[in-house]
Amino acid sequence: MVDDPEDVAFLQGLVKLHSAPEKVIGPGARHFLARVNVSGCNDNRCFWVLRNDDTFDDFSGRSA
Structure with missing residues (x-):
């Protein structure tokens, strides 16, 4: 879990x-x-969000 405020x-x-x-x-x-995202990301570490309704998903963005 990411817990550092910054x-x-x-x-x-x-x-x-x-x-x-x-x-x-x-x-x-x-x-x-x-x-780790074991589906579709070659087992790379990814960022995930745990939502208030107990669902979660990974997210990423395009690099410039």
Whole structure:
């Protein structure tokens, strides 16, 4: 779980830059996590959001 306040603030800002931030956050973000995505990301570590309704999803953005 990402629990450092500066890291949480960074991830909140990152989500705002996502092409569909409302889809990522849904009913609100409870926690952010960094964990392995075993489906489709070659087992790479990804950022995940745990939403207030106990659902979760990974998110990423395009690099410039």
